Amino acid sequence: xxxxxxxxxxxxxxxxxxxxxxxxxxxxxxxxxxxxxxxxxxxxxxxxxxxxxxxxxxxxxxxxxxxxxxxxxxxxxxxxxxxxxxxxxxxxxxxxxxxxxxxxxxxxxxxxxxxxxxxxxxxxxxxxxxxxxxxxxxxxxxxxxxxxxxxxxxxxxxxxxxxxxxxxxxxxxxxxxxxxxxxxxxxxxxxxxxxxxxxxxxxxxxxxxxxxxxxxxxxxxxxxxxxxxxxxxxxxxxxxxxxxxxxxxxxxxxxxxxxxxxxxxxxxxxxxxxxxxxxxxxxxxxxxxxxxxxxxxxxxxxxxxxxxxxxxxxxxxxxxxxxxxxxxxxxxxxxxxxxxxxxxxxxxxxxxxxxxxxxxxxxxxxxxxxxxxxxxxxxxxxxxxxxxxxxxxxxxxxxxxxxxxxxxxxxxxxxxxxxxxxxxxxxxxxxxxxxxxxxxxxxxxxxxxxxxxxxxxxxxxxxxxxxxxxxxxxxxxxxxxxx
Ligand code: NAD
Numbered sequence: 105x106x107x108x109x110x111x112x113x114x115x116x117x118x119x120x121x122x123x124x125x126x127x128x129x130x131x132x133x134x135x136x137x138x139x140x141x142x143x144x145x146x147x148x149x150x151x152x153x154x155x156x157x158x159x160x161x162x163x164x165x166x167x168x169x170x171x172x173x174x175x176x177x178x179x180x181x182x183x184x185x186x187x188x189x190x191x192x193x194x195x196x197x198x199x200x201x202x203x204x205x206x207x208x209x210x211x212x213x214x215x216x217x218x219x220x221x222x223x224x225x226x227x228x229x230x231x232x233x234x235x236x237x238x239x240x241x242x243x244x245x246x247x248x249x250x251x252x253x254x255x256x257x258x259x260x261x262x263x264x265x266x267x268x269x270x271x272x273x274x275x276x277x278x279x280x281x282x283x284x285x286x287x288x289x290x291x292x293x294x295x296x297x298x299x300x301x302x303x304x305x306x307x308x309x310x311x312x313x314x315x316x317x318x319x320x321x322x323x324x325x326x327x328x329x330x331x332x333x334x335x336x337x338x339x340x341x342x343x344x345x346x347x348x349x350x351x352x353x354x355x356x357x358x359x360x361x362x363x364x365x366x367x368x369x370x371x372x373x374x375x376x377x378x379x380x381x382x383x384x385x386x387x388x389x390x391x392x393x394x395x396x397x398x399x400x401x402x403x404x405x406x407x408x409x410x411x412x413x414x415x416x417x418x419x420x421x422x423x424x425x426x427x428x429x430x431x432x433x434x435x436x437x438x439x440x441x442x443x444x445x446x447x448x449x450x451x452x453x454x455x456x457x458x459x460x461x462x463x464x465x466x467x468x469x470x471x472x473x474x475x476x477x478x479x480x481x482x483x484x485x486x487x488x489x490x491x492x493x494x495x496x497x498x499x500x501x502x503x504x505x506x507x508x509x510x511x512x513x514x515x516x517x518x519x520x521x522x523x524x525x526x527x528x529x530x531x532x533x534x535x536x537x538x539x540x541x542x543x544x545x546x547x548x549x550x551x552x553x554x555x556x557x558x559x560x561x562x563x564x565x566x567x568x569x570x571x572x573x574x575x576x577x578x579x580x581x582x583x584x585x586x587x
């Protein structure tokens with residue numbers, strides 16, 4: 105058996121083997137909490153990509169998963185879940201360091217990945233088709249079959265849980281998968297290969313490549329050997345992948361960015377809202393696609409809400425992820441500079457800083473928890489994804505105005521309503537243009553609730569039973585009995 109780590113280098117999982125990168129190239133992975141070096145990762149090139157593609161195609165053609173007894177496939181999924189839990193403690197420390205997130209949040213990623221395998225393991229033998237009545241002269245059935253080779257491109261904000269989110273339904277449905285890990289924090293995700301290996305995943309049914317996006321990521325999605333693309337990441341990368349997919353007409357699932365708004369009415373419980381704000385914009389340093397990036401507050405409670413939000417932001421305990429703080433660094437110095445620049449431009453244009461507003465004076469990539477107030481809903485800071493611990497407060501007067509502002513961006517990932525009025529909550533939920541709506545608790549829901557966007561937030565759904573049907577296609581078989 106080959107090894108995941110060799111000579112201090114984290115390697116690629118290809119066709120059931122751990123392999124080095126192309127010509128000894130590496131990706132240096134650093135810890136944004138203190139700028140220290142975590143490890144080098146073997147950087148996959150064309151050779152490893154081509155091996156992974158051939159192995160995935162061969163595994164699919166052999167029917168390793170697709171023709172496996174569905175109950176055996178379900179059993180495999182449960183073994184993977186259990187092996188993920190076995191590596192979770194070790195994996196969480198690595199993920200905490202390479203991503204900067206809190207250790208408990210890193211541990212939660214492994215747990216969530218395990219839960220995805222259990223959830224989809226539970227339905228691997230229930231992907232049932234249907235019989236369609238055509239009269240006595242025909243028998244007709246429609247059934248679901250896997251696509252073949254599913255190429256999955258993963259972002260750095262939740263590399264392990266997002267990999268689990270897409271990998272588990274794809275395997276449950278019988279596809280082969282090639283995962284391209286994010287270059288900023290690839291090691292925790294690569295460790296999932298150990299769990300897959302120990303659980304006995306057929307050789308080639310899953311490969312995990314640590315490569316650079318515009319290099320092997322782009323080559324992967326262009327490959328004619330790929331039958332489905334699952335992309336989670338930014339809008340510009342998603343658009344470039346869609347252009348690549350247009351040639352061979354490869355089906356895509358797109359989970360892109362957001363600029364989600366919470367609407368806080370005058371009858372809202374402010375304690376409930378503030379506790380949601382804490383996780384909504386400061387969990388994972390705001391690097392969450394469904395972060396509470398905008399807050400629209402009824403004018404009568406606006407000043408009070410801004411003041412309480414600033415108090416929260418100023419009081420967060422800051423530290424390295426291993427210290428289990430409430431506020432952690434962002435992923436890289438580049439990301440930090442981008443967030444700081446967007447914030448400074450907004451301030452120069454007249455936005456008021458209620459808390460934070462700049463990087464913190466400490467080692468590592470720390471942006472101060474930031475509350476911006478009196479933000480023009482049409483300005484760049486209210487329209488563009490910041491992807492950091494910065495949120496924008498704007499007052500509103502009427503329900504109609506709140507809906508128009510909440511829906512007034514190109515995105516539509518999630519939205520939230522804070523009110524004690526049930527009728528208003530339902531009315532708002534119907535009108536908000538988003539794939540998920542939270543009422544009185546940001547991030548309510550879980551692995552079983554369908555998730556995905558409208559507009560530039562993407563298309564297709566992950567999570568829940570519904571996501572399973574993104575990983576299969578329908579085939580109809582009509583049989584004439586006339587002869
Ligand atoms: P990104 O688009 O820069 O990178 C995402 C992945 O794409 C990485 O693995 C990267 O290597 C790869 N990539 C880059 N260029 C590529 C190319 N030309 N071809 C193929 N692959 C390429 O995004 P990011 O900065 O890693 O992640 C942050 C973004 O992801 C944010 O916009 C966030 O909202 C979004 N996101 C969305 C969801 C969701 O479920 N909707 C979840 C998490 C993150």
